[in-house]
Amino acid sequence: MAASLRSHLLKRGVGFVIVLVVVYLLRPLFHPIFYDMLNSPGALIFWTLTLLAGTVLWFMPPLDTDTSRAAAAVSALFEESDSGEINSSVVVKLSVIGGVVIVALVLAGLYSVPANAVEERTLAQQTMADGEPVDTFPEMNADNARIVPRPVADVQTRGSVSYRQYRLGTSDIARTEDGRLAWSYPIQPDGFRNMLLENQQGVLLSDMTSMDDQEIQAFDETPFAIGEGMLLHRGSSWNLRKSDFWAQYRDDAIEFVHDGKPYMAYPKTGHEWHLTPIPHTTPTWEGVALVHPDGTIEQLSPEEARDSEILEGQRLYPLYNTERRMESLGYREGIINQMSTIGSHENEVEVANLPSGAGNEQPFVIDLEGERMSYVTAMEPYGADTRGLDEVWFIDSRTGKPTYFESKNRTLTGPERAMGIVRSQDSQTGWGDNFVVIEPIPVFVDGQLWWHSKVVPVDSTDITRHVFVNSANKEAVSLTSTAEVKQFLRGEEPNGSEDIDTEPAPDDDTVEYYIVIEDEDGTVIQRIPIKPGDNPSIKYVPAEEATARNESQSGR
Structure with missing residues (x-):
């Protein structure tokens, strides 16, 4: 009996190690699971219970049970052994793990309800504590207005290039070397075969500051060793997760050029744990991943990113973090205040709506005086029938520092009414x-x-x-x-x-x-x-x- 148990544990131990090795080698695929386990209370409860139960049952010897009629029917699907007893054990173990999954889902769901509300409240408090009120709106960079909207830039740019094996990826906003703002695109492989074998061929910049003599610059002679549109271990997503496993890359890539050489930058999001009033997390800024064409990835802290000569003038702070901070402001007067039935909704704001077909979404990216890109969010008072502006928030794209303008007793028209x-x-x-009318920009x-x-x-x-x-x-x-x-x-x-x-x-x-x-x-x-x-x-x-x-x- 003892020898049989040792043999069983040895076999299961070898199998367990093989699974661990495979998971490690393919860890970018499992990144969402492990990241959420350590940075989301609900996910921590679910995955901890599920994986712990699965591990215990994996090492547990076959159970000595009688095969019931139902178990016998299910056991026919499994071929672990010719023994009815072992097949019955498999059925029982699967039933147990199924029950654990259900219980874990219920517990995680029940805990996530208050944890999510507390998270929003904490994030709102942090944003208000960091925010600085201003009495006047900042000055614009008049030479860097967003004149060409994204839909027009996409149509005109794609109609101006001819790549048989490549296509332009998702556009984003970057700064050109002469200081102008541009819609930037990765020139990425097109088609399964090319995505599997070909490389991203540089980046393309389409000037957004002029519609009279719009300039399109293609830097398409520098292949990226890892890049956008490249599958599996050759793709940027896979390698970013390998390079810094405990960060999230929620923003699209920012494609830009420095000294005639193309680069890509990925703002990084992390999370911070808070133990009171109940354990919960809030998003933080972890820096920027700078991707070189040769495949080198520089993982830069916020301070290092700001000091980087290559990243000078580019956006650094994640748009995702900005969206989360702005959405949380409805909780700044407390959790109960914003509840639909019992809340008084005092001083409650929400992100102003944009009608369908607007072609953009908040936060807006605009260039302020001194070539300082800022994320701007228009907030309206709570209520289905309120469309006037209550506040306008600015998040510095290089520091994450928030400032905000209050309309107070003045009624300001929002983007939908405009x-x-x-x-x-x-x-x-x-x-x-x-x-059509598109892309309202403040x-x-x-x-x-x-x-x-x-x-x-x-x-x-x-x-x-x-x-x-x-x-x-x-x-x-x-x-x-x-x-x-x-x-x-x-x-x-x-x-x-x-x-x-x-x-x-x-x-x-x-x-x-x-x-x-x-x-x-x-x-x-x-x-x-x-x-x-x-x-x-x-x-x-x-x-x-x-x-x-x-x-x-x-x-x-």
């Missing part, structure tokens, strides 16, 4: 059929927040015009050239702009705002009241045309 105002200007346009001119939207054809082949909507008074300005956009952002009067003046009506619930008509001296000729929900269009008709139209109508 897009509606753009459409309401022109009722003659076939919205949705021929043209910009700041003379201390005021404007929403910069683009009107493009439905096939995203070009940009028809740019429309800026003032968040304070709903004034709308329509521009058609890069020069006019940059003039406007510098606070200058653009040449050829079509300015539609509006004036809010705060003391009259039946009037949302007035359209104000002034003469050349600024004297008000007429105020036209606009009711809530109305979408008027403004059309300039020459006097002789209007007279002819009136005479024609009167003669009918």
Whole structure:
């Protein structure tokens, strides 16, 4: 009996070691499981119970049980031994592990409910503690406006290159060597065979700061030893996990060029444990993984990344961490305050909605004065019917430092309403059929927040015009050239702009705002009241045309 037990344990021990070796060699595949085990309370409960039970049952000798009718039916599926007793043991062990999995799922789910709420509360407290209120909006980098939206850049860029074995991957925002912002793409293998055998062929940069003479730069003569679109051990994801197993890479790659040489950067997310009031974790910034074309991966701390000459001017802080911090702000007044039934929702905010088809999402990436990229998030008060802005948050893309502007008693228009105002200007346009309004971006001119939207054809082949909507008074300005956009952002009067003046009506619930008509001296000729929900269009008709139209109508 003792010899049989030793033989059993030896066989199972060898099998267990083989499994461990295989898991280690293929550890990037198992990264989500092991990372969550150490950084998520719910996952820790589930996987610890499941793996512990599986290990114990694996080493446990065959159970001495009678094969029931049901066990006999199931045991026929297994061929561990010709012995009915051993087959019965397998069935019992599988039943036990199945029961443990169910119990572990229930326990993990029950614990995750309060743990997730506490996590959001802790993250909100951390964000508010780090956040610094500001009285005015920051200054824009007027020369680095986001003029070319992503859908248009994707169509124009893909239509300007010809790669038979490669394709352009997911675009992201990077800084070019001369300081401009660009949509950046990895030139990655296309098709299963090429993904298995070919290498990423450098990167491509498409200037987003001009629509008149848009520049596309292809750095496609530098193969990456590991890169995007390459399968298994040749891919960047596999090697990043091997290089630093205890970090997450939630952001897309940032492709850029330094001294004529292409690189890729991956912001890293980690987690921090908190033991009170119950054990939970919150996301942290762990630095940046810098990928060289030769396959070298530099794992840089936040301080090392900021000091890196190669990464100068590029984004470093994870967008994922920014999204998590902004989403948590609904919990800043406590867990109970935000509950739908019993919460008072005092001072509760939520990330402002963007309508479907907007073509972008928050946080917005914009360039501030001094070539400082910032992640901007517009927050609106809690409630299904509230679309005005309550706060605007800025996260420095190189330090992760948050600042925020409070609207206080002022009503600021959000991106959804701003897009509606753009459409309401022109009722003659076939919205949705021929043209769409996309990519509202917050910009700041003379201390005021404007929403910069683009009107493009439905096939995203070009940009028809740019429309800026003032968040304070709903004034709308329509521009058609890069020069006019940059003039406007510098606070200058653009040449050829079509300015539609509006004036809010705060003391009259039946009037949302007035359209104000002034003469050349600024004297008000007429105020036209606009009711809530109305979408008027403004059309300039020459006097002789209007007279002819009136005479024609009167003669009918």
